[in-house]
Amino acid sequence: MQKGLDRIRQGIGILNPSEKKVAEFILKNPQEILDMPIATLSKKTNTSEATIIRMCRSLHFKGFRELKISISAYISQEDQKGNKYQDISEGASLTEIIKSISNNNMYSINSTLAILNPKSIEEAIALLDKARRIIVIGVGASGIVACDFEQKLKRINKWCEAVTDSHYMLTTSVHLQEDDVVLAVSYSGETKEIIDALKIACANGAAVISLTGYSTNTVQKMADTNLFVSVSEQSIRSGATASRIAQLNVIDILFTGLASLNYEQSVEYLEKTRKVIQDRFTGSRKNG
Numbered sequence: 001m002q003k004g005l006d007r008i009r010q011g012i013g014i015l016n017p018s019e020k021k022v023a024e025f026i027l028k029n030p031q032e033i034l035d036m037p038i039a040t041l042s043k044k045t046n047t048s049e050a051t052i053i054r055m056c057r058s059l060h061f062k063g064f065r066e067l068k069i070s071i072s073a074y075i076s077q078e079d080q081k082g083n084k085y086q087d088i089s090e091g092a093s094l095t096e097i098i099k100s101i102s103n104n105n106m107y108s109i110n111s112t113l114a115i116l117n118p119k120s121i122e123e124a125i126a127l128l129d130k131a132r133r134i135i136v137i138g139v140g141a142s143g144i145v146a147c148d149f150e151q152k153l154k155r156i157n158k159w160c161e162a163v164t165d166s167h168y169m170l171t172t173s174v175h176l177q178e179d180d181v182v183l184a185v186s187y188s189g190e191t192k193e194i195i196d197a198l199k200i201a202c203a204n205g206a207a208v209i210s211l212t213g214y215s216t217n218t219v220q221k222m223a224d225t226n227l228f229v230s231v232s233e234q235s236i237r238s239g240a241t242a243s244r245i246a247q248l249n250v251i252d253i254l255f256t257g258l259a260s261l262n263y264e265q266s267v268e269y270l271e272k273t274r275k276v277i278q279d280r281f282t283g284s285r286k287n288g
Contacts, residue, residue: 007070022055031075072213131180187212189212210225
């Protein structure tokens with residue numbers, strides 16, 4: 001099946017004039033489309049939102065959201081043919097590096113905000129709130145994100161464990177139950193260790209929340225609730241910098257949303273953890 005822009009190019013001939021107008025705009029502005037709500041596209045093309053939905057279905061997309069996911073994946077694949085290390089350039093000054101990295105990170109967060117679905121965030125927070133146990137799995141840079149979520153949830157006395165070792169993922173997944181939740185962090189959505197662990201978790205009835213790049217991928221298909229970050233990384237990077245920042249931003253949203261559901265209790269737990277750490281360092285200075 002044709003993906004992204006190729007599917008639009010191949011199918012544009014079957015569209016009616018209004019739908020074709022939308023398709024031509026998308027082909028000319030694919031990157032802009034990723035951050036564009038359907039209402040904005042409607043205004044820019046002088047068509048109705050219903051026309052855009054019909055165009056999507058005529059091209060065999062379930063809707064505008066799926067069309068954007070497919071275009072995003074297509075752009076990511078095309079970008080991989082270019083510079084392998086877009087963060088690193090020969091002879092760049094420190095000022096240029098500071099500006100480049102900061103701009104990339106801000107772009108990644110802003111692009112992610114444009115594709116985050118509030119309903120999916122709400123569903124994810126509800127699952128986490130009711131969970132007996134929360135397991136966060138991730139490998140490499142995604143493992144760092146998993147560990148960040150663990151330490152945050154422990155501060156509000158929510159049972160959470162970050163698992164970054166492939167063997168430990170399997171042995172942990174074997175013991176999951178229906179009232180447990182797995183948060184799977186994988187930018188590509190195709191990490192074999194993550195997929196293998198999810199097969200076991202799903203078989204045991206555990207709920208799965210995915211946090212992946214904005215594309216159709218295996219991890220996303222295995223999840224009950226899908227959360228996405230903007231696709232802006234190359235397949236080979238200097239350390240998955242921008243995607244990690246975007247993932248951490250989503251983790252902060254989940255943590256804050258979860259803490260807010262039980263505000264008074266969360267504040268009490270946060271104060272206890274703050275105090276015990278503060279006392280630890282105060283005591284160390286006194287003993288020193």
